[in-house]
Amino acid sequence: MTVVVAAAALRALAEVPDAELGARLLRGVPTNEARSDEELLRHAARATAFGTELAGSTPCGSTAGSLAGSTPAIVEHEGGLDAALLAQYDARHHRIDLFTDSIAFCEQLVDDLGWRHLFPVGSVRAAAVEHERAHHLVTADRSRGLRAALDHEVFRLGRFRRLAYIAGADEVAAHAFAARSLGLTRSPLLLTRAATAAIRTRNDARAASNPKEN
Template sequence: MSPATGELALSPARRTAFRAACAELAALDDAEFGARLLARTPTHENRDPARLLRWAEAATAFGTELAAAEGPYEGPAGPYAEPRAGHGTPRVVEREGGVERLLLARYVSRPAPAVELYADTLALGEEVVGLLGWREWFPVGAVRRAALAHEEAHCLLHGDRTLRRALRERLGHTALRLGRHRMTGHVAGADELAAHGYAAARCGLGRTPLLLTAALARAVRALEED
């Protein structure tokens, strides 16, 4: 079958194996997922796992607090339907071809700010959530809303130097020290974890979208191998 249809048509044996693998994923908490993401990010290969875990927790918490600062929002499809106006909201463009790259959405700043939503990956995500019984964490329609919220977080961070500095301060990574003075450094991948924390809080999800992203990767692999 083609994964672009959004239908997770697996053989019974492959479906059983897929469910078991995703149950193991769900047993991990969001901080562990975040630390794993950082560990796979260039420049972090030899970092202390405990430090990566602290950074993951701090970045996710930063995103959660940023969402709370944005305040409640109700749209026609429930909490957080579309990116809000007032932040230089980019236009939303729907595309296909996200499954092959495991892309749900992507924020691009050039030539004009836009959020690209990948309809095939969103459909597959909804199928995965339904198959795994994760609706308590990701209600119907939450995949699209979370993707939009995630990209809104990237848009906020991209456009606000003060926010980026605050995230660096929260992580506390010292890039340079001169006497009593220290300069905080950028932590690759931290903005991604902040965006996941933001999306979970803005959409009222039971888990951050990191879990769903990991399950999607397993789904694509299962479809390729079936």
């Protein structure tokens, strides 16, 4: 497996602070286009604080509160790379799908980029599980806690306040949740950014060498 192009550009991502990576993630999500950098940084910081706190209150392996119910089942598949998928939470079937080929690709990428001190062996799978567990907890709470943490008011009528949802905030929170849960020094958001670019490069190269399949 080779990560041919732009390894230096990927490595340089490590220079970008997690807060800025969070703001960039939000920037890329529809409905956030018009928001200022300052606003996105604020939402990213609040989502990060929320995810970190949530991980502190529902430690790795705990079954969480009665609201969230049991931890979702984990089902492993191949075929994640072609779809550029690492994992996903299926709320309807109460399960976490993990894509083993993508996880192996990311583990290799960690070595290729010299990031092993940031993401120890096995942390990609563990972070994916914790990330999806965070989605499960946020979904079970109907995003009420996250919305309150973001404190982004749409309007106020007397004592009645309506809080908006910031698209992508659950992603930032889930990455922060995984980082805290596993005691990582960097948010897995860093690895996700690099992996997304590397997988795109891989898929583009494959499409170019197999034009008939596309």
